[in-house]
Amino acid sequence: MESNACVCMCSSVKETLPPALGSTSQPPPVFDGTTRLYICYFCPFAQRAWVTRNLKGLQDKMELVAIDLQDKPAWYKDKVYAQGTVPSLEHDSEVRGESLDLIRYIDSNFDGPALLPEDAAKRQFADELFASANAFTKALYSPLLSHAAVSDEVVAALDKLEADLSKFDDGPFFLGQFSLADVAYVTILERVQIYYSHLRNYDIAQGRSNLQEFIDEMNKIEAYAQTKNDPLFLLDLAKNHLKIA
Numbered sequence: 001m002e003s004n005a006c007v008c009m010c011s012s013v014k015e016t017l018p019p020a021l022g023s024t025s026q027p028p029p030v031f032d033g034t035t036r037l038y039i040c041y042f043c044p045f046a047q048r049a050w051v052t053r054n055l056k057g058l059q060d061k062m063e064l065v066a067i068d069l070q071d072k073p074a075w076y077k078d079k080v081y082a083q084g085t086v087p088s089l090e091h092d093s094e095v096r097g098e099s100l101d102l103i104r105y106i107d108s109n110f111d112g113p114a115l116l117p118e119d120a121a122k123r124q125f126a127d128e129l130f131a132s133a134n135a136f137t138k139a140l141y142s143p144l145l146s147h148a149a150v151s152d153e154v155v156a157a158l159d160k161l162e163a164d165l166s167k168f169d170d171g172p173f174f175l176g177q178f179s180l181a182d183v184a185y186v187t188i189l190e191r192v193q194i195y196y197s198h199l200r201n202y203d204i205a206q207g208r209s210n211l212q213e214f215i216d217e218m219n220k221i222e223a224y225a226q227t228k229n230d231p232l233f234l235l236d237l238a239k240n241h242l243k244i245a
Helices: 002-010 044-055 074-080 099-109 120-145 152-164 180-199 209-218 231-242
Strands: 036-039 063-066 088-091 094-097
Touching (some): 044 099, 088 099, 120 152, 120 231, 180 209, 180 231
């Protein structure tokens, strides 16, 4: 896996992360020519863009600006990104958002290893995976938000993922070899694995060997591993959001 080796080398040095900016903080000098990626350290959607930045080796070319979503500065919505969500990317005097669009934009418009293959069949399957990502997220989060048991929809979504991971046999990832499609799913899986284990006593990878191997192999990729939060921190956030004691 030469491309994987390149990806890991690009992100082997641990980055010193800036503090999250809250309501009393001053904004950065917006539109001064600096490329900035606005994220929240515990948001799975922002994490997608953060991982992609790391995979491309852009730590010195794309400045991280962390936003405290629990104490969001007014200037972020007023001066940076009108939607007020993360992630967003300030680049070439424009600000772009929506994580699934943004990670493909970063891959296409910046130097670094290509994160999608040239093979037509794999590109087509990548498009299908991107198109299904939001539905997967909704399927897994809905029972948690509604305080429901593990639903047939959850089981079906995970079983489909298990099958999707067997489509190509040249590696443990969705397209065989590592790609941007893996980034689209791993930050969601990171959380639902924790939530379902602790809140529903359900192991999402049990009986799904492809999914377990995928998670294990993703955890070996430094560009992703460096963005992970402590599982108990994520669990506490979820409990607070769901109002679970």
